[in-house]
Amino acid sequence: MPTINVYKRDLENLVNMSLSDKTIEDKFPMMGVEVEEIFEEIKNNKKEKIIQFSVNPDRPDYLSVEGLARGFRGFIGIDKGIPKYEVKESNVEVYVEDVELRPYCAFAIVRNVIVDDMVLDSIINLQEKLHWTIGRDRKKIAIGIHDFDKVNPPFCYKEIGGNELKFEPLGYDVEMTPEEILQKHEKGIKYAHLITNNRYPIILDKDGNVLSMPPIINGNLTKITTNTRNLLIDITGTDKNAVENTLNILVSAFADRGGTIYKVIVKDKKDIKIYPDLTPKTDEVDLEFINKRLGLDLNPGEVINALRKARMDAEYNYEKNNIIVKIPAYRVDILHKVDFTEEVAIHYGYDKFTGKFPHVATIGEKHTLEKKFDFIRNIMIGYGFFEVMNLTLSNQEVLFKKMKIDMDDNKYVEVLKPASLEHRVVRPSILPLLLETLYTNKHNELPQKIFEVGDCVVIDENDKHLYTKCKNVGKVAFAIIHPNANFNELKSYAEGLLREIDIDYTLENYHHPSFIDGRCAKIISNEGKTIGYFGELHPEVILNFDLEYPIVGFEMEL
Incomplete structure (x- = not known):
């Protein structure tokens, strides 16, 4: 979950009451925000108390001190109902030309924001957290917050070539072309993969000054400082709802700082839109x-x-x-x-809930499959393996690319709104995660023998009884790494496990991209169904996981 650091003094100012550390530690978790730690830090030669909160990814409005204060005032009953934000008219216009790469944009102006060091930190942190959560690391949305007094409307949002103009990117006092920014600027290097058509989105003012090159970097001209009082906000991206939602979160936060929101008219060839729209x-x-x-x-x-x-x-x-x-x-x-x-x-109030005994006249017991899992655990521990427990969420890189498996040939379940980019696919297999575990334990001595028993999720479009067309499948997997790991050693453990759990089976040669040809076998049940496979991992797979010794692996459906 994302974490944010908040100055206690700033939180108290926004809540308009003093808060003891105990009150913070007791109350905020009850409203769904965990308090990780409270510590002190020197800021501008003054000792400041900092609170680190852990926020659920589904509450991006809590990713700033303004949102937390707003929620807390409601939680303790000081304020109730929808906050009333006045949105005033303005004649500021933005002209949008064809922007193929990031076609959606929204703008707003917030005037009379008193920006001190704490507010400046809050603006920067909120911007980065929204980039990471809603923006999927700027893939879906990118945010620009500018000093409005340094530019002249109307504004233009369009795409240009890589060498059509030069400007000073944020943090630099040297002018660069868009191409040079991707090659030399730290943000350009990090996010260059988001520019895929050699056309560069750009936001300009009336005089040709560059405000922003989304999703890479803002211009140095409009940098926010403690002297800034009027803000221009731009949100650009590939998802219309994400763009508009992000703008609403930002302007609400600035309005809680005492700012006044002003509308901006966005015109393209087909339509005219007015932002922000705070209609409930x-x-x-x-x-x-x-x-x-x-x-x-x-x-x-x-x-x-x-x-x-x-x-x-x-x-x-x-x-x-x-x-x-x-x-x-x-x-x-x-x-x-x-x-x-x-x-x-x-x-x-969670504290008002009391436990109740269920009205059931039965005694609970373990599910049959869980009993089987326990039995297999005892067998593998008896063979000298260590049990590991990985997350059921992973990503395409680990599950497919590193395993030399073509993603186009495999259907899998992807999380719609993952907490992080590393955890966006529900695992259909356990073995890749065991290889990740071996990488994490590279510093430990060899041999290493590990196993895991747990659930995977696979697509099953043929089952008419499954509304989601996917189902949970129990699997067991184990892996061995040492300089002499080979198929014969693995086969002895595989056959021992199959014998202990009393499965009738046959073995056949199996071609699998993750394994060396001729050193991989598939397990076929007496019903003729392939239920598992094992063999020597391909050297390319081993190198993909940054490992250095031979590895043998086994995986079977239960």
Whole structure:
């Protein structure tokens, strides 16, 4: 989960009350934000207390001190209902030409923001956290925050060639072309892979000054300082909803700082849009739906009070016997009625929930498959293997590319909104993760013998009873690494395991891209189904995981 560091003094100013360390440690976890640590740091020759919060990725509005203060004031009942942000008219316009690479953009102006060192740190940190979470490391959205007083509207957003102009990128006092920025600037080198068509998105003002080269770097001209009072915000990207949602989160944070939001008119060849749009969304939720899932018997007034503490507006609908809820524009995480249920649980108070014995006249016991897992664990430990437990989420790089497996030939389940780029695919196989574990333990002596028993998720489009067309499959995998690891050693362990779990099987030669040809076998059950494979890993696979010795591996479906 992303973490943010917040100055305690800044948090207290925004909440408008003093907070003891104990209050912070007790209250914030109850509103769904973990307190990792509280420590002191010297800032501008003054000792400042810093609080490190761990924020769920589904709450990007909590990735800043402004959002945390806004949520906390609601949680303790100081403020209730949707925050009222006035959005004033302006005549500032942005002209959008054809931008193939990142076609969506949104702009806003926020005036009269007092920028001190703490606010400046907050702006930079919020920008980077939103880049990482909503932006998927700038792939979906890129953010530019500029000193509005240093440029002249109207603005233009377009694509140019790599050598059409020069400007000073942020942090440099030397002018560079877009191509030179990708080759020499640290941000250009890091994000060069996002420029795929040799055309460079650029934002210019009336006089041709460069504000930004999204998604790479802003111009030095519009750098934010403690003298800045008026901000121009640009969001560009490949996903329209992500662009608009990010803008709403940012302007709400700056409005909480006392800033005044102004609209910007965005014109392209087909349409005219006005940003930001902070109009609340409206939804409905049944009282019974909430009570049934929480095991409570709340009346409409209690539910409405909880939702208002969550900084939403809510009212009872007598005709339908449900609650009409208005959702603020910065709450981009509300997708389903279950989300309202969670908000009611948080703001009703987790500490008020009490345990209940289920009305079931049976005694629980382990599932048959779990018993089998335990039995296999005992066998493998008896063979001298160490058990490891990896996450069930990984990525295409580890699961396929490093294993020499063509992703186009394999269907897999990908997480829609992963917490990080490293954890975006639900594993269909365990063996690649064992190789990662071996890499992590390169410093330990050899031989190393490790195994894992656990669930994988595979696509099954032929099963008409599966609504999701995918299913959980239990698998066992093990790997051995040492200078003399070979097929015969592996085969003895494989046959020993198959014998102990009483499986009738036959072995056949198997061609698998991850293994050396002629040194890999597949396991066929007496029903004629291939249930597993084992063999000597291909040298290229071993090098892909930055390992140096022969490795043999086994994997089988249970």
